[in-house]
Amino acid sequence: MGDKANTHPGAAGRAVAADQPSSIRNVVLVGHSGAGKTTLVEALALTAGAVNRAGRVEDGTSLSDHDEIEHRQRRSVQLSLVPLSWDGCKINLLDAPGYADFVGELRAGLRAADAALFVVSAAQEADAVAGSTRLVWDECAAVGMPRAIVVTHLDTARTDFGQLTQICAEIFGGDDPDAVLPLYLPVLGPEAADGHAPATGLVGLLSQKIFDYSTGERKENPPDDSQIPLIQDARNRLIEGIIAESEDETLMDRYLGGEDIDLKTLIDDLEKAVARGTFHPVLAAAPAADGATQGLGTVELLDLITRGFPTPLEHPAPDVTTPQGTPRPALTCDPAGPLAAEVVKTTSDPYVGRISLVRVFSGTLRPDDTVHVSGHGLTDRGHEDHDVDERIGALFGPFGKQQRQMNHCIAGDLACVAKLTRAETGDTLSAKDDPLLMEPWSMPDPLLPVAIRAHSKADEDRLSQGLARLAAEDPTMRLEQNQDTRQIVLWCLGEAHMEVALERLRSRYGVQVDTVAHKVALRETFGDKAAARGRHVKQSGGHGQYAICEIDVEPLPQGSGIEFVDKVVGGAVPRQFIPSVEKGVRAQAARGVSTGYPLVDIRVTLRDGKAHSVDSSDAAFQTAGALALREAAADTPVQLLEPVAEVRVLIPDAYVGPVMSDLSGRRGRVVGTEQAGPGQTLVRADVPEIEIDRYAIELRSLSHGTGRFQRTYTRHEAMPPHLAERIRAESDAS
Template sequence: MSSKMSAASLQVSSPDDVRNVVLIGNAGSGKTSLFEQLLKSRLVGYRGEKEDAERAAQLYLASLVTGDVLVNLLDAPGHPDFVGELRAGIRAADAAIFVISAADGIDGAAQALWEECTAANLPRIIALTKLDAGHADFDASVAEAQAKFGEGVLPTHVPTLSAPGVIAGNIGLLSLEEHDYSSGEVVNRKLTSDDSHVETWRGPLIEAIIQEAEDDSLMDRYLSGEELDTEYLLDDLRKAVATANLYPVLPVASNTGVGVEELLRLIEHGFPTPSLHPNPSATTPAGAELPVPPTDPSAPLVAQVIRTTTDPFAGRLSMVRVFSGTLKAEELVHISGHHASADDAHPDHDNEERIGLIQAAVGTELKPRNTAIAGEIVMVPKLTTAETGDTISAKDHPALVEPWALPEPLLPLAIRAATRNDEDKLSGALQRLAVEDTTVRLDRGGSDQLVLWTTGQAHADLLLARLVDRYGVKVEQEDLKIPLRETFIAKLTALGRHVKQSGGHGQYAVCNLEIEPLPRGGGFEFVDKVVGGAVPRQFIPSVEKGVRTQLEKGVLAGFPMVDVRVTLFDGKSHSVDSSDMAFQLAGSLAMKEAANPKTVALLEPLDLVTVIVGEEYLGAVMNDLTGRRGQLLGTDSEGHKAIIRALVPQLELARYAIDLRGIAHGSGSFSREFHGYELLPSNLTEKFAKSN
């Protein structure tokens, strides 16, 4: 293959010709600038893509050819709100370029990104950017990375300066070659003078490579002063990188392209091919185990939808990673979508669908293809049922690859259509958003509100913008209603009397009720203790129906009532004027008559909240939870992480997804599950009673 991309569609013949690489790094680390520099180095006339909110929030695919391999580059979002897109990129890729800003250091958010890679055992090269900042220091940055990420972090190249703070190029520690970019083109030459950086880092790098090598004699030969063969060391370096045991550090300048050629060589020769990176395991759609799909174009097809975009005119476009077999245009395939948190927007499904067009990235453009073999990443338009995370497999050998773990959307946004016209379009637009973004949850919960659950403020802003820009739907935000409940707190009796006479048949019903609270979670009980026919048998269910109807409406502040026992023990009837409706009204009136601020209290829902943060943030998080009226249940530790459990009122959790991120500097995460109801403090009871 030519190292300058041609306009024609590229067709690889073997998985070994492909490198699938995802760029990962904090927002502001220089990640996307480096992505653009990599493309400019190989795409003739490429001027770069426009950076906007959509571009920064989604997984972006482009390709280039370097040496003899096709590199599929994936640019993953760096913002914590879009970790679902990041995990999709990790699933699609076989290795990562992890971008760290030397000017900004490694914060909690960067550590969280590294942990995402570690969980997937993803091989990584560290690209160290912004070394031209006044306070940046290469040695200090590497030392910080080693402290945060382990001793496997070691430079393979060190920077050279043309002036203080100006990166001119780099020196390869194994080849002892200097790569000079000062003229605008890279000039390679053998190092002829001593360099302190080389002396500092070359020995530790060689020793680390030897430790990973299978030749036990290498260390003795090295310690005896023998100069080891560079190609031999490079081969062992590739093995160490491919197994995620060693993480080369390479200084780069995202704005000038310094280091790009060396980075591309590491990608070509140091990163694993799709055949060397393990595929995810698979089962049948029914759950029976299957062998791990081999990265073999001749095996049965197993592929996965990595992300889905929708367009009101063009329809769906699916990014697909082929793990095994060959995807063919016009082929009938099996689509499996089984999700751990299946809901109305993302139901489980198994069906067959015909693949239409296949498109492959040629640079930043999409070109038609007839096939895509194991190891490739392609785009498939107009799949009608496949969603992000779904498995595409051979019709005769259906398979299911478990989707990657999705972040739980924990920031609720209560919305309503701005106009009647918007209301007509809102439901369909939200369904399309949910298909594209599997982290979206739609909920009407215990209120009459439409609640859009998002992963954070940036995610919420993006979704609202998509509704307007893509689907022409305007919505208004409103205060989130927490589903409070009412309950009786004292035992009492109540009289319900509904007597009306207006000519002809009147209305007559009297019921005597005893009302008493039940323990939390007790629900509702209706007890019949009528004797002597004071209330005719046919009207006793009418009293219960009237009581239930009033409990659903609430008796004090308009919230449903729970945890109460109502006993009908007496009443009066009329042989002509009593009726089902009259006794329903009498039962309802009795409940109203019994209600006042001394007999009825409000209950608020509590969630069991589990927070995971760095140990340094433990005290701040606990203080914050206490300030939210939380009941601390205990703490645990796992590595350098603290795990805090607490019962917290839902009233205090509406913006916790945002607040925790600020407290823990982007490194915290939490989960929540409904626990039960407890009495609302009296000062808040008065507030809600007055507002309803």
């Protein structure tokens, strides 16, 4: 695995095609923002001959040419695909954003990939493995996804590779740190004036060969006698780690008995352990220096991908049913099987229109085919379910800003599909006469609310369509039309996610919006009993308006709603007008009587009234009923009720104290804690929703990116008087 002399430094060819699933490798790059994932992709592309020394593809553009939004954000915000060819294999590199706000793009990459490269920066030693990266590692471990670790920035950082490898072993290895071991050790060059000795090559621990990159091209050299003792301890530990994962149970006894295990056996067992996801090699990589054709460790990394990572044939496909929910047999990665593909990402191009990145799990996708689109159970996030037929447009593989046409896309491969007008991220594409629906992947809950309104009348006319297109691209966003507060609310994963959404509305869809203060859906109720008289009497020539009603109001237990009781005797209010009074009372309750929030949990009793044989009407008694309720509210205290959510916070044990203290400071009541796994605690608390508007951001800061939470509405409770007075003052001011 990279320990052999490699005779294909960059002549792997520019045409990236695959005719068999066994020749495909789908790999997602995972790591903290700034770890060097995109730079690593460019270095691998250079070594594979996909770009020239200037990092340019055939049309002169760069693989790292970002769109306007990414330039503004100064970070990657979306999943990108770069296909390469190496050693007879097609490698689909999926570069996932490292910032926590774009974890939806990362989850899409995990869905499309069969293995993961975790990129760790030596320049970020203090926080080389961010909390969010650790969470992703655990997700991959839960499904047995093969993983390897790549250390970057060794060319610029004053970092001990061995120390960083040990950190990775402790964090990623868990109970078995010997499952995370280096395959190579850096060879340091002459010490510079600043005392830093950059890495100029690698020594293979198994082969004990030196791979020298100091000239810009990889060369294989025998080790000096002085170098062999320096690597012996690391080599012995690596061999023991490989043997521990071997399926040959006699191998360890033979090794401990002094037998020299041959190199081929060790490499074969290593490749099998990596593909099974039980052993996680650590490698080092760096971009090519000026004028060089290969970056440090890139050949070794490409060899690891092609020889150690699994093919799509070894990766189980998601479960499938019919769109009606009837289970179907498990899919196999067979190009001749039934068509089953999934949209893992949706974008909009100003010239091409909607572009769907698709992973084919079974069958073969071809241009101009008519497919069935099924999906996808996210109606609560503004995504309608789909059950329609659509015609496939062109198939192409993206490369920088190029679009390379594909004649077909077989099982195990990825391709971009143009002009699927109805398909959204998460939807299933299948044969129109055999429709299927794949089990959706887990999506993070968007928990940061952002209220918006159109900037102008012209924007208002375009807003609905723009929001629909935005929702089609991003299933991690939830679109809410709140009837209580009459606000349009985008629920996002964080501030950066919000900024990207608003920028996409402006730049892609031509919709300018303003953000406004997010309102929580408060309620009003009576604090005590009250009685009032509603009098609506007007004479203006001809028929007038005459209605008088007298009511009693009393508070009810929470959740009772509005009760209306008729206790009129003697026909003081004619029977046909009693429903009119009730209608007026309910309409006024919906509008509120104090701050404009709905009035709830009261019983209104109509006990008396007066009518006129000519001037009384349905409208008059509706008005009288509303007036009576307002009059009753003027003579008794009106309580404001605020929504309370059950908040469940999952955090490492080290942050339990600070999180519980923070929840208490938000007027929260901690109702319990429980162990939720090794080193993890689940904290449950009841917290007023008005206090957790920005909790998605604040928990991330408090727990260094390791905390997650869920919120569920439970009830409304009386708001403290001083806060209620502030709300009333704000209502009066507006």
